[in-house]
Amino acid sequence: MNPFKYGCTVNGDFFCPRPALERELASRIESGQNVVMQGDRRTGKTSLVLETVRHMKSIALFHADFLCVRDQADVCRRLVAALARLEDSESWITKTIRMLAHLRPTVSIDPSSGTPTVTVDSRVAAEPATLDTVLDVLLAQTKRRRTCVLLDEFQDILDIDDGERTLAVLRSRIQLDSNTPYIFLGSIRNKMAEIFFKYSSPFYHSTAAFKVGNIDADEFFAFIRGRFATGKRKLTRQMFDAIARTARDTPGFIQELCDALWQMSSGGTTFEESDIQEALAIIFAREHDHFTFAIKQLTAQQTRVLRTIAERGGKEIYSGAFLDAAQVFSAASVKKAVxxxxxxxxxxxxxxxxxxxxxxxxxxxxRR
Ligand SMILES: Nc1ncnc2c1ncn2[C@@H]1O[C@H](COP(=O)(O)OP(=O)(O)O)[C@@H](O)[C@H]1O
Ligand SMILES: [Mg+2]
Incomplete structure (x- = not known):
């Protein structure tokens, strides 16, 4: 069985323990403190929280994800979906539906997992008061049972039309719920900083900051080597370092590259650095449509700026040398492209x- 996973959260054997982070997070959850957790995409933020809460006794997890959320109605829908996932015991579903009755909820069974999902009428979800109602139900849950509330990719709420107002409503409700630990996860640093550290922001000073970086290289090497060993593949430290360099040390990308290496090898293999090129070719083939689609959406000038960042790095992008290399006339054009x-x-x-x-x-x- 393939021992690698990427592009989803990981748990159990697929999760490399991060004891120091898990301990610190658990103690904050235990004491009901709010946490804002920031880290780049695919560093393992979501997995860390899920795994930590899973190991804690008698605490439920409410997990709403706001990645690419479109508008306030969509915020409401995602909160309702998360409420419905909390517990699939019939009585709770019935109760939730009763509390949300005027939002005209519908229950359906998710065909892949077999769990019931509750959704609300989209016109009703768009009404401003709906957010308050949904948060009332969440508050009822946290009163009823000790719950950790995880609000994932939280920065994306800032991007919706009435983002500031939505955040203000959330904040005022969260203040009423001071014994419940709220965890705000975000992968875009400047946006998270805008929400949590700017004076004007209603979230200013409300939470403890927590940073998640990449997994310690020694620990991740031992973990990855162990995963390969389940299929009798051998990984040297040198090879691991080469993989990590190519994958920018990011756990999710390291696992993706290892997954490709796994596919191209068989029991008894000892990997060599040259194998990385073949593994990359596997990834490029898988991602071909996705990558070409991304490029097709760009103008010629935007593509030149992007390529120049790939070639020269993304540091002094307004310098004369960068403009020359990208064949762009002005810094303003670079700014627009970026x-x-x-x-x-x-x-x-x-x-x-x-x-x-x-x-x-x-x-x-x-390579193109
Ligand atoms: N503790 C871990 N052990 C092993 N792999 C991990 C770990 N955390 C993250 N990963 C890798 O990163 C990928 C993304 O994890 P995820 O928790 O979704 O990250 P994030 O929420 O930061 O985007 C996973 O699919 C897995 O490949
Ligand atoms: Mg995540």
Missing amino acids: AKLERENIIYNYDGEYRFGSPFFCEWLL
């Missing part, structure tokens, strides 16, 4: 440096 690339989630700003969301996309572009 804004588009950020909006499309192709690149992101990391402390003033532009980085590719996916190191594999960067490699793919360089």
Whole structure:
């Protein structure tokens, strides 16, 4: 069986323990403190919280994900869906439906998991008061049972039309619920900072900050080597370091590359650095449609800016040398191109440096 997973959360044997982080997080949850947790995409934020709560006795987990949320109605729908996932005992579903009765909820069974899902009428979900109602139900839950409330990819709420107002409503409700631990996860640093650390923001000073970086190299090497060993593949430290370099040390990308290495090998293999090229080719083939689609949405100029970032790195992108290399006339044009690339989630700003969301996309572009 393939011992690697990527692009989803991991648990159990697929999860490399992070004892220090798990302990700290558990103690905050235990004491009912709110936490804002920031880390790049695929560093393992969501998995860390899920695994930590799973090991804690008698605490339920409410998990709503706001990745690419469209509007306030969509915020409500995601909260309702998370409420319905909390417990699939019939009585709770019945009760939730009663509390949400005027939102005209419908219950359906998710065909893949077999669990019931509750959704609300989209016109009703769009009404401003609906958010309050849904949060009332959440409050009723946290009173009824000790619950950890996980609000994932929280920064995306800022992007919706009435984002500020939605955040203000959330904040006022969360203040009423001071014994419940709320965990806000975010992968876009500047946006999370805007929500939590700006004076004007209603979330200012409300939570403890918690940073999740990449997994310690020694620990992750031992874990990954162990995973390969389940299929009698051998991984040297040198090879692991080469994998980590290619995958920008990010757990999710390391696992993706290992998954490709696993596919191309059989029991008894000892990997060599040259295998990485073949593994990348597997990833490029899998991602071909996705990568070409991303490029097709860009103008020629935006593509040149992107390619130049791939070639030269994303640091001094307004310098004369960068403009020359990208064949762009003005810094203003670079700025516009970069804004588009950020909006499309192709690149992101990391402390003033532009980085590719996916190191594999960067490699793919360089080879074209
Ligand atoms: N503790 C871990 N052990 C092993 N792999 C991990 C771990 N955390 C994350 N990963 C890898 O990263 C991927 C993304 O994890 P996820 O928790 O969704 O990250 P995030 O929420 O930060 O985007 C997983 O599919 C897995 O490949
Ligand atoms: Mg996540």
